Amino acid sequence: MDYGVQEPARLGRTRLPDGRLLGWAEWGPADGTPVLVCPGAATSRWLGFGGGVVGSAGIRLISVDRPGLGASDPAPGRTLTSWATDIRHLIRERGLRTPSAVGFSQGAPFALALAANGLVNAVAVVSGSDELAHPRFAHSLSPQVRDLVDAVAADPGAAEVSFAEFGSTDALWDLIIMASPEADRAVYTDPVFQHAFRRAMDEAFSQGPAGYARDTVLAMGRWPFDPADIAVPVDLWYGQQDTSPVHSPDLGESLARVIPKATRHLLPAAAGALLWTHADAVLRSLPT
Structure with a gap:
């Protein structure tokens, strides 16, 4: 099956005001409607989606490596707020006007940070990590995830x-496969998809594990913005068969109540790999 993973049409790096370089990959027409992608944990700009959709939909899909991953220079001590500052410059330098954003899995808080900082006109959160450290999840996290959240709260540096x-690529791959239901394993172990996924992970770890570690601290901690203040439309996409313990514990139900313009899509037969199994629906929910 074709899960829409294709080679990027364009690759590049944009220099930020402090001299760092931010790596990106693009698919679709260069003059298309811009959509920024915040990838999931420990993956790089190389892992796209919707390869059979972006051209006909007129979408310019831009996946950006977070600092310290892939082709983006490190930024020790970075935050969700500093991420938004980096993307503000990228938007200006790349002529992206006011793009939309897609945040997959651990990329969700990074995409929502862009919305909270007024940089995007809409967000699609796909199988997204929620604010796991929020008190509303005090009693609904798995024991392993609760331990991670508590560790970050107690000593972020040690965590x-x-x-x-x-x-590492192997450790994360094994964790993903172990935590995934059969519907997702069928996607992830498809030979073409697995090659693309693992290549993106290898590139993400090409500078070492520090970028992944910083991402995880930010994902497991409190967000520096209130989702209730997000003023743009947010589509929340979840599969009811998703078994990942680090996605939203309630599959976006409470987040949909918090974000004023949120629309929740709960797909009964789907699992966590929605970015590749339902790319058309996700992309066409965004403004054109």
């Missing part, structure tokens, strides 16, 4: 070191 010691 970051621990995440770095764990982080």
Whole structure:
């Protein structure tokens, strides 16, 4: 089956005001409607989606490596707010006007940070990680995830070191496969998809595990913005068969109540790989 993973049409790096370089990949027409992609944990700009959709939909899909991953230079101590500052410059330099954003899995808080900072006109959160450290999830996290959240709250620096010691392509791949239901394993172990996924992970770890570790600290901590203040439309896409313990514990139900213009799509027969199994619906929910 074709899950829409194709080679990027364009690759590049944009220099930020402090001299760092931010790596990106693009698919679709260069003059198309811009959509920024915030990839999932420990993956790079190389792993796209919707390869059979972006051309006909007129979408310019831009996946951006977060600092320290793939082709983006490190930024020790970075935050969700500093990420938004980096993207503000990228938008200006790349002539992206006011793009939309897609945040998959651990990329969700990064996409929502762009909305909270007024940089995008809409967001699609796909199988997204929620604000796991929020009190509304005090009693609904798995024991393993609760331990991670508590570790970040108690000592973020020590937690970051621990995440770095764990982080590698093989360790993350094994964790993903173990935590996924059969519907997702069928996607992830498809030979073409697996090659693309693991290549993106290899590139993400090409500078070492520090970028992944910093991402995980940010994902497991409190967000520096209130989702209730997000003023743009947010589509929340979840599959009812999703078993990942680090996605939203309630599959976006409470987040939909918090974000004023949220629309929740709960697909009964789907699991967590919605970015590739339902790319057309996700992309066509965004403004054109």
